[in-house]
Amino acid sequence: MGRKIVVIGGVACGPKAACRAKRLDPSAEVIIVEKGEEISYGACGLPFYLEGEVPDVKDLTTTPVGVVRDVNFFKAVKGVDVLLNTEAVSIDRKKKEVLVRNVKDGSEQTLFYDKLVLATGSSPVRPPIPGIDLAGIHCLKTLTDGVRLKKAMEEAPGKNAVIVGAGLIGMECLEPLLNAGFNVHVVEKLPFVLPALLDEEMAVPLMKHITSKGVTFHLNDGVSSFEGNGRVQKVKTEKTEIAADLVLLAIGFRPNIKLAQDAGLETGPMGIKVDAHLRTSDPDIYAGGDCVESYNIVTGKPMYAPMGSTANKHGRIIGNNLAGWNSTFSGICGTGVCNILGFNVARTGLTERDARNEGMEVLTSLCPAPDKPHYMKDAKLIHLKMVAEKYSGRLLGVQILGPGEVLSRVDTVAAILKSGGTVDDCFETDMAYAPPFSPALDNLIVAANVIQNKRDGLIRSYAPAEVKAKLDRGDDFIFLDVRTPKELEQMRLPYENVVHIPLGMVRKKASELPRDKEIICLCKISLRGYEAARMLEAEGFDPGKIWLLDGGLVAWPYEKIVNM
Amino acid sequence: MGRKIVVIGGVACGPKAACRAKRLDPSAEVIIVEKGEEISYGACGLPFYLEGEVPDVKDLTTTPVGVVRDVNFFKAVKGVDVLLNTEAVSIDRKKKEVLVRNVKDGSEQTLFYDKLVLATGSSPVRPPIPGIDLAGIHCLKTLTDGVRLKKAMEEAPGKNAVIVGAGLIGMECLEPLLNAGFNVHVVEKLPFVLPALLDEEMAVPLMKHITSKGVTFHLNDGVSSFEGNGRVQKVKTEKTEIAADLVLLAIGFRPNIKLAQDAGLETGPMGIKVDAHLRTSDPDIYAGGDCVESYNIVTGKPMYAPMGSTANKHGRIIGNNLAGWNSTFSGICGTGVCNILGFNVARTGLTERDARNEGMEVLTSLCPAPDKPHYMKDAKLIHLKMVAEKYSGRLLGVQILGPGEVLSRVDTVAAILKSGGTVDDCFETDMAYAPPFSPALDNLIVAANVIQNKRDGLIRSYAPAEVKAKLDRGDDFIFLDVRTPKELEQMRLPYENVVHIPLGMVRKKASELPRDKEIICLCKISLRGYEAARMLEAEGFDPGKIWLLDGGLVAWPYEKIVNM
Secondary structure, three states: OOOEEEEEOOOOHHHHHHHHHHHHOOOOEEEEEOOOOOOOOOHHHHHHHHOOOOOOHHHHHEOOOOOEOOHHHHHHHHOOEEEOOEEEEEEEOOOOEEEEEEOOOOOEEEEEOOEEEEOOOEEEOOOOOOOOOOEOEEOOOOHHHHHHHHHHHHHOOOOEEEEEOOOHHHHHOHHHHHHOOOEEEEEOOOOOOOOOOOOHHHHHHHHHHHHHOOOEEEOOOOEEEEEEEOEEEEEEEOOOEEEOOEEEEOOOEEEOOHHHHHOOOOEEOOEEOOOOOOEOOOOOEEEOHHHEOEEEOOOOEEEOOOOHHHHHHHHHHHHHHHOOOOOOOOOEOOOEEEEEOOEEEEEEEOOHHHHHHOOOOEEEEEEEEEOOOOOOOOOOEEEEEEEEEOOOOEEEEEEEEEOOOOHHHHHHHHHHHHOOOEHHHHHHOOOOOOOOOOOOOOHHHHHHHHHHHHHOOOOOEEOHHHHHHHHHHOOOEEEEEOOOHHHHHHEEOOOOOEEEOOHHHHHHHHHHOOOOOEEEEEOOOOHHHHHHHHHHHHOOOOHHHEEEEOOHHHHOOOOOEEOO | OOOEEEEEOOOOHHHHHHHHHHHHOOOOEEEEEOOOOOOOOOHHHHHHHHOOOOOOHHHHHEOOOOOEOOHHHHHHHHOOEEEOOEEEEEEEOOOOEEEEEEOOOOOEEEEEOOEEEEOOOEEEOOOOOOOOOOEOEEOOOOHHHHHHHHHHHHHOOOOEEEEEOOOHHHHHOHHHHHHOOOEEEEEOOOOOOOOOOOOHHHHHHHHHHHHHOOOEEEOOOOEEEEEEEOEEEEEEEOOOEEEOOEEEEOOOEEEOOHHHHHOOOOEEOOEEOOOOOOEOOOOOEEEOHHHEOEEEOOOOEEEOOOOHHHHHHHHHHHHHHHOOOOOOOOOEOOOEEEEEOOEEEEEEEOOHHHHHHOOOOEEEEEEEEEOOOOOOOOOOEEEEEEEEEOOOOEEEEEEEEEOOOOHHHHHHHHHHHHOOOEHHHHHHOOOOOOOOOOOOOOHHHHHHHHHHHHHOOOOOEEOHHHHHHHHHHOOOEEEEEOOOHHHHHHEEOOOOOEEEOOHHHHHHHHHHOOOOOEEEEEOOOOHHHHHHHHHHHHOOOOHHHEEEEOOHHHHOOOOOEEOO
């Protein structure tokens, strides 16, 4: 008889760990305990089921050739037993037993284990707001949630939807809600969209895009109560009231750690504590997926970042260790990507805010540019912000967003973060180049160059927010806009202290500029602004007074006059 | 007076080096000598000019805001002088002088330099084949070539085009030629398309795709002569004759090294020799771009890989060093990407053939799979082949092709190659996951897992070519196809030694299989084949007799019966 392996949780990490262990050790008896009705499904596909891209929710439970991954499949193909609708009630670590209960008939049984896996996942946060249990208030986590929400969308008494929380899940549900004809309002505690993923200046173009599709944001605002008679009709916030026929609560997920806590396993606010082997404080119990604390390879600290990709990797590592191997997982860097109403958003590593909160000194670059050579018709804009350590140049993270291509850039940086590479490594990375795909110097390389230039003292720049603060304070400085007259007609800053000299005239007209004031150079994206700054320094201007506006006019998130 | 810098060559590396040097050292006098009519153009955009995506060839010479990068632009904006139509004739290294000649009027002058840059580029290979100087035979390298070829396409007396060479440039020109109504024949010395980029098994699906668009390949064949009376009418090859109203010679590029050789600088067959500072054997002369040997970071050996991206990076490094800095460039890994008639092709690092030619022992994986979760409607197939060192697991390269997304995968691997990472590092790379972009376990991660499994003794597999050889030899073995009956109807191997048992029945029916014969397990892509192999071993079959067909039926490049 082989050893007994019990796996609690049947979505991503659990089945992966179970099947891998059984493949490596065919003599093992492996059983998965899942409290829901379904096993091994693609929960991340739910927004696409809601919007109709995935026609049947069952599609999220099939293999690529259309075989449903049900109890029979796991038995016949994987040699693994599955108990559905079965909740793990408690763990007796001395006896090495798990008490489980059938949630339908209440029957209980005790499962002995040699090795136990906790893959208990996470749950949507549901704060105790008055009215939160009214009908019409939904979360989105399980297939059952998805089916219920889709039905609710079809049967809602009216077309007013409120999303609480401007995070990933909420923003991914904008498209299905808008497509279904809803007026959508979003309530968010923080001052901008995707606050966990982006710096504020990067959120601005995304927020503009979303707003242009008819969505209303209520930022710096929180829900005080849900009002209605049996079913929700209104959301009261700290600042206003919003009619609501449907509410999506999307304020994040919390790891399911009660079972582990009750069993006396070490846990933290970010999940069950595990070592590099994904072993808990009990050497016979492993844990992985959304219920554990992850290790951030950039900060060297624990973090919480529930992701289907990480959960699957955890499953493989746990499966190896269940079979007696010695496998480790070195951590993650918080990579995420999504498409919001046609706008791609990706980030990996730390935002500038994250890094400063860690007490790091950083250099950043802000590069809005086409994702391909400008002469290609289908070139599309992407905004890219790179963050690096000031002294070492070690890459800390990147945020990329826009209608253009973001995946290759975010994955490349994730690979560089894995190796602890610097902006110099990023510059030297031999990225693929051909006009249908990318510019000769990829956006990432340009961003790395900008940080190199800052490190090397060639660029002194202000972030948009710093310049805005100077304006608000009434500081005495001038903007030097070096774009062409035609560009100026299309878009310009609405301030009185803007001087316009096209780049080709800057050498000639430098003498007309004041030498006693700060000059902030800019162009569309600040590449020419950089050249102008170098020219002024070459003309003998005090380098301490010559500055660059990071990201130029395109990245300027404040007032501008646009005539397109 | 600042130091004098002379830059020979005005396309990519040259202008970049010149402008960077001038920005860092405004006191320098910088002059670019270019023998053509144009400066600083995007030569890689020429195929897209031919096909009309780029309407005007001038678009390839403008900045993103539409300013033409001409002599005046370089003077006014960059502070750099440019001599067009001017050829560098010889270098006197003792006197530090370059003799240059105006190619239009023959006038000569001598330019003194403190530092010299050779960015002389490359030239299309034109072997001394009889008839090669006939009208209608074209190369594609410069803007002038592009304009001439476009005109020739419009004015050709008939619609028969022959491309000599199935490399990148030739294949990128298929689309413009087909769109212009040409019958296109391709003559290639080697047995498959993109022979410098791909392994043969990876070239097969690409070749099928190209053939399906009406292109005729003449492989293992070479041109004996071009026939015609003043203008080409026929291409005679070693095996056949092809009518030709237009010929595109695209058999590669050679570095322009004569000037350097004549000056006594060290050169090799792959270009001018430079150190990590891109300094030639004369410390006052730098060289970069298509005219130099590159260093391959994977093999640690010189290689020739002319790329616009590398040339631009060289320019920056040379510019730094011209200004007195101490900058180095660590090398490349042969990354390339292209789109051929809607099929994306990318590779970086070494192919299996490259690695074996280096005497390396390798493990490979062959993974054809959708580029997104299968439930997403726009998921598209990509074929992925990964190559790693057998013992260390160090990643050596990847080839990716198909209608699906390839850029993120190739760039991620390029970043891993930069850091010398292994398949374990690849598995752990925190790549972005969301259904509109990528599967939960990215194709790269699955490919890394397959190599890990091979290294760890879990998979013994045959490459398709090895199995074909066994068939041809008449070896006694059976194929075990574990797909569903429905899949079997759609596509199957046409051999008598195929046994079909759906995966879910393999445990039950294992006893029906012979224990004394080799069993080669397979499914659509060999993931289920792998599970079947593990099952048979668990059932006590001799592990030495259980094999997997790498890449399954999808990657099987030989006979198969298809009813779709």
